[in-house]
Amino acid sequence: MFTLAGRTTLTLFDNPEDIACPSCTATNPLEILYGLPSNEMQIAEFEGSIALGGCVIGDDSPAYRCRECSHEFGEV
DSSP, rough: OEEEEEEEEEEEOOOGOBBTTTTTTBOOOOEESSSOOOOOHHHHHTTOEEOOOOSSOTTTOEEOOOOOOEEEEEEO
């Protein structure tokens, strides 16, 4: 969960503690969000609540970014 500009709490995925990085095995990755980011999304990225992946989603675009080693993994 994260708060956008102190107003809204969102759940991005159900159990991030169950998702492990294939590179370092750390859990609780950041979900990578795609599309044109709002001001709130930019703030959330700055606060470390989400990762922004850009405006274009490709076939090999990752779904998660590890908080520990920054490895990007998973399928969108």
